[in-house]
Amino acid sequence: MKILKIDHIGIAVISIDTSANFWSDVLGLGITGQETVEEQKVTTAFLPVGDSEVELLESTSPEGPVAKYIEKKGEGMQHIAFRVENIDECLLELKEKGIKLIDQVPRIGAGGARIAFLHPKATHGVLVELCEREGD
Ligand code: ZN
Numbered sequence: 001m002k003i004l005k006i007d008h009i010g011i012a013v014i015s016i017d018t019s020a021n022f023w024s025d026v027l028g029l030g031i032t033g034q035e036t037v038e039e040q041k042v043t044t045a046f047l048p049v050g051d052s053e054v055e056l057l058e059s060t061s062p063e064g065p066v067a068k069y070i071e072k073k074g075e076g077m078q079h080i081a082f083r084v085e086n087i088d089e090c091l092l093e094l095k096e097k098g099i100k101l102i103d104q105v106p107r108i109g110a111g112g113a114r115i116a117f118l119h120p121k122a123t124h125g126v127l128v129e130l131c132e133r134e135g136d
Contacts, residue, residue, distance in 0.1 A: 001090050007083035007113075007131045008046065008053040012069050012076060016045045016058045019075075023047055029054065035110045042066050044110040055081070055110070079117070081129035087114050090130050094118065106132070 013019040016034065023029050029047040036043045041064030047054040057078060059067035069078055084090050087106045094101060100119035109115035109131070118128040 001093050002085040004083040004085060006052045007081040007129075007133075008055045009077060010055045010057055010079040010081065010127075010129070012057050012059075012066050012073075012078040014058070014070060014075060016043060016056050019056055020045075023054065023056065033111070036060060037110055039107070040065065040109075046111070079127035079129050081115070081131045084130050084132055087116060087130050087132040091116055099123075106130075 011019075016031075020031065024031060024047070029049060031045045031047055034043065034045045038060075041059055041061040043058045043060055045056040045058075047056070057066045059065075059070070061067065066078065091101065091104070091106070095104075100122040101116065102119050103116035106114040106116045109129075112134065114132045116130050118130070120127050
């Protein structure tokens with residue numbers, strides 16, 4: 001498995017607009033793109049930090065995974081995403097090692113990245129996302 005870097009850190013927020021008061025106005029991070037991923041019932045905003053990014057996640061529905069997360073744990077860090085060279089190889093290797101996966105095959109996430117989530121039960125409580133982007 002080849003992990004290249006921390007691609008982004010996902011943060012669950014009630015409102016991207018409201019939380020931008022802190023992330024943009026106070027910390028000075030710029031929002032480069034905002035996108036709704038209907039399938040995941042989420043709107044995402046990316047704020048580059050050096051070679052990585054902060055991803056703000058706002059639910060588009062009370063039934064979405066981000067809304068459920070906030071209901072249980074409140075706003076805060078929701079997942080960490082590692083950029084990998086080859087996500088198919090990674091998933092194969094993880095399956096061979098008996099690691100429980102949420103996504104058996106990659107799906108398309110924000111920005112057109114191919115992504116897959118590992119189950120937090122297999123990662124000592126951290127929701128881990130693997131992410132492969134075009135041009136790596
Ligand atoms: Zn993410």
